[in-house]
Amino acid sequence: MSTTEIRRRGGRSGSEARRAARSRGQGTLAPYISRKIPYYEVLNEEGLAIIEHNADTILEEIGIDFRDDAEALQIWRDAGADVQGERVRMPRGMCRKLIQENAPREFTQVARNPERSVRIGGANTVFVPAYGCPFIHNLDDGRRYGNIEDFRNFVKLAYLSPSLHHSGGTICEPVDLPVNKRHFDMVYSHMKYSDKCFMGSVTHPERAQDTVEMAKILFGDQWIDPETGKPRTAVINLINANSPMTFDDTMLGAAKVYARNNQACVVTPFILAGAMSPVTVAGTAAQTLAEAMAGMAFVQLVNPGAPVVFGSFASSMSMQSGAPTFGTPEPALVLYVMANLARRLGVPFRSGGSLTASKIPDAQAASESANTLLPTALAGVNFALHTAGWLEGGLAMGYEKFIMDADQAGMMQTLMGGVDMSENGQAMDAIREVGPGKHYLGCAHTQANFENAFYRSPIADNNSFEQWDAEGRQDMAQRANTRWKRMLAEYEAPEIDPGVDEALQAYMRRRKESFPDSNI
């Protein structure tokens, strides 16, 4: 059977396939990944125990600063920590005990479409778009500041990407909107243009509260879980440490709001190794563990049982220029170690993604991203922020990069599905049928399996040089450019209850009007 025959017998034409994909919505892949492959671990028990010991030494001897938050310091004092000024020293084992006795090992973040709810922790991986970029980049405009239209575009692209399980948070900063109000439009965009889970505002406790109020409106009578009597976890939020060994009042304020409402906090030491931590993997790991444990333990003191995620973000550094570097081997080693430590602690883990220092979606961007995303998959990251779009050390959100990364995330999903060891997977009938010197294209097993046998990239070019030449010699970024434009052109919004939509808009209007410099 020729490959043309294969296509004719079993393949769908492009337009048929697109129609089918639309009618299925984005449900063709699972709402999140449940891994069937082992974890990759680089340290043995002895090495891990040393790092855990060192982290406890940091907490006990050096301590963590909780800045400008008298309530936080009082909470620590009441819990029995040694508080001197803003410095909190925790007795050896205290943070670990608080976390292990209270924090859930895994939890569900609910989406307004229940089919898109995600399970965070355990053997599960959730791929999430990039976060926090002031600029956007695409082949048409180059690099420029992001705006709310870009923000909506990326929400739509994530909604349309089966390999991305989450809508993310501050996908890009909509700098055309006032700083003190843009969180409304960001949160609303996630709610309106997608039905996947999303992240809340953390830039001020009031904005965290706004996020919670809007989630209450969105979920209505689904907000409270009747089984627990507590709010369902509908928002997940990024609480960064100011490494080394410091939490500031903004982050602590947002963490308290979310914790008290049973919303999830991802406590992440954000580390440029060499500047915010030692230049070594083991030193960075111990400090990250200490900081993350302090933050997660604090959340458990605020509201025992509130969901937390152990976050780690560690880049290496160019010792020539001081610039952060990504996709290098040292951060990958940190990632493997931290994922292992999180499993031992018994909490979900956030790290990884598709990180790069490149300004454009070139080979540097692709290899640095792959050298982050593959460890993300193998190490067992549960919440993989920055999986799609990251460029320029997080300063820019790339349209083409987003498409390329989503493709890679799809590959990771297949990889994490592992090896099919069923009778069909073993394929001994095929080997018997074909025999030496023949080919498998036409055999019964190939015909029965070819359609889903191999991951299909929508943007890789596997054609002959001649065909590629005839089609205009496009590189991958150019093909990705074509793809995101077609996706946006074909986008159809998920339905939302008009009453809920109106209530959300009314809330935003009212709150925006309450600001002195109101100019909605």
Added chain:
Amino acid sequence: MSTTEIRRRGGRSGSEARRAARSRGQGTLAPYISRKIPYYEVLNEEGLAIIEHNADTILEEIGIDFRDDAEALQIWRDAGADVQGERVRMPRGMCRKLIQENAPREFTQVARNPERSVRIGGANTVFVPAYGCPFIHNLDDGRRYGNIEDFRNFVKLAYLSPSLHHSGGTICEPVDLPVNKRHFDMVYSHMKYSDKCFMGSVTHPERAQDTVEMAKILFGDQWIDPETGKPRTAVINLINANSPMTFDDTMLGAAKVYARNNQACVVTPFILAGAMSPVTVAGTAAQTLAEAMAGMAFVQLVNPGAPVVFGSFASSMSMQSGAPTFGTPEPALVLYVMANLARRLGVPFRSGGSLTASKIPDAQAASESANTLLPTALAGVNFALHTAGWLEGGLAMGYEKFIMDADQAGMMQTLMGGVDMSENGQAMDAIREVGPGKHYLGCAHTQANFENAFYRSPIADNNSFEQWDAEGRQDMAQRANTRWKRMLAEYEAPEIDPGVDEALQAYMRRRKESFPDSNI
């Protein structure tokens, strides 16, 4: 301490560093990698045992064709196999036993510079340039047929790349030379322009013999190892199976020449899954194991104890077009499984590299290559052919791609060094010295360690957007273009004994003149 200070105090200027590198030769990295990180394994004992059972079933029930080689068939008959025509069926366990009782678990391939000899097998990894490309590609010429100057250029570039441990074999086909004589010039180029290990000709038994004769001249009185009385292993050679389940007379003829001279044979089923094997990972793995075991057992029958390497090359396939696809998840799973099976068998393993279907050194090339090279490192490949230069499914050898891949191979070397758990690696003094809210740039530990703390890519751009913009907005391929040109301009050949050189040239001249269509 500012980063400028860091540079001033400890950094070398570019020209100083280049001078230092030249005076050290290429010895700044180890001659090969000895891994300090665990293997990544995707299957459990049960899964591996099933595949081993299936491979034995293939050998016993279906058999392997040994084509057009009466001697090979007689060797099998004498060994007790069931030979019907060209079909050889081996009793269950026979091949495994032949291999385990005779083949070395690891061996040394000697280089003319003993410091560049490589240990193949065990915990060691050797990165080797790509092999067999008829075309070359660079940004200046685009894609064109390769010639002997290209061949020499790549030998020089591999010699100058500390992360590449080997000179490779048919780096590109020098199509400007007659087919029946170009092997002389290829082998001579490796001997003359590099002092790293190299691969021999396999396209005809006579050419294999020429390779051996030239190696004898090159090594002179070092050719025979006085301890064993046998020739040292100075050449390693690629013996591909014609999958499915076939070896042809060309490959068998070359294998016999090399085996009888104690030179190494890499027995590699070359598989485009879906065409030459079933479309499944487990089916491809069983067939690969069966074919590789048959080939390696044959070598042991020819000369018990001759070094063999278990090879696996498996690509996936576009089921739309029939084109091979690379860097997809399925071949990565095959790679992890095969490496594991090779360890269980107790022989060195060859697979992986930096494979891609892309025609140019773009993001597709980079991500597909990374998705092959990182599994190469984690799975435990011992002989990583195709690590540098591969483009277009092996049809083209890329100059820029070579530079990019060599950079990635350097990163793998660091990764495989694992985590430094020494006191200095733990860096607790640094954490104590700095404390909350400060930075590590100026601390004693950073000053003592920064120069070698992080892998430094020579072609990644980690600068600010503004600086990158001011420097011409180059992508990684353009920076790689600058680099290979500078490397070739600065190349200095390793010394070779003039008498040996003259003897090699005399041998070639004599042999070339013996061909009827001689036009040297």
